[in-house]
Amino acid sequence: MSELFSNLGIDWRLLLAQAINFLLVLYLLNRFVFKRIIRYLEERRKRIEEGLELTEKANREIERIDEARHRELERARKDAEKVLADARSSATAKEKATLLLARQEAEKIFLKAKDEAERRKLDTVRAAQGDIKSLAVLMAEKVLSRSVTKEDQERAAKEVMDFFEKNYAK
Numbered sequence: 001m002s003e004l005f006s007n008l009g010i011d012w013r014l015l016l017a018q019a020i021n022f023l024l025v026l027y028l029l030n031r032f033v034f035k036r037i038i039r040y041l042e043e044r045r046k047r048i049e050e051g052l053e054l055t056e057k058a059n060r061e062i063e064r065i066d067e068a069r070h071r072e073l074e075r076a077r078k079d080a081e082k083v084l085a086d087a088r089s090s091a092t093a094k095e096k097a098t099l100l101l102a103r104q105e106a107e108k109i110f111l112k113a114k115d116e117a118e119r120r121k122l123d124t125v126r127a128a129q130g131d132i133k134s135l136a137v138l139m140a141e142k143v144l145s146r147s148v149t150k151e152d153q154e155r156a157a158k159e160v161m162d163f164f165e166k167n168y169a170k
Contacts, residue, residue, distance in 0.1 A: 069124045076117035080110040 016034050087106035088099075 065124055069121050072120055072124075073117050076113045076120075080113040083109045083113075 002012065005015075010118060084106040086104040
């Protein structure tokens with residue numbers, strides 16, 4: 001075997017030393033670098049999942065609010081139609097003046113109900129917007145932790161360089 005190595009020009013002691021060096025470097029990288037990178041990636045994956053969950057929750061809340069708004073508008077429309085129908089049925093042919101008054105009153109109630117429904121719709125939309133904004137800010141805080149400025153980038157780069165010089169330059 002040593003004759004084969006010598007014919008190929010391979011020094012088995014040098015080959016063994018290189019194998020040991022390779023295994024040592026692999027062990028050190030695995031112990032100090034790869035685990036930290038994997039842990040960082042796992043934490044980031046969790047933050048992204050939390051952000052996605054918050055987005056889904058916000059979407060469900062928007063759907064719920066939209067359904068409630070539709071139900072409220074439908075109820076207000078039915079109430080207005082009922083008031084209008086009651087006013088029409090109570091009027092008789094003899095009481096044209098009363099019928100006219102009742103129609104005017106029904107129209108006022110209908111407009112009032114319509115305005116009320118519109119106001120409730122706007123209130124609901126405003127409330128939903130506030131909730132969505134707060135959820136979006138919360139999601140952004142979860143995902144990004146905070147905004148990264150140029151100074152933050154430079155400081156982070158310096159900290160990484162200092163860390164590597166301190167721990168690996170020795």
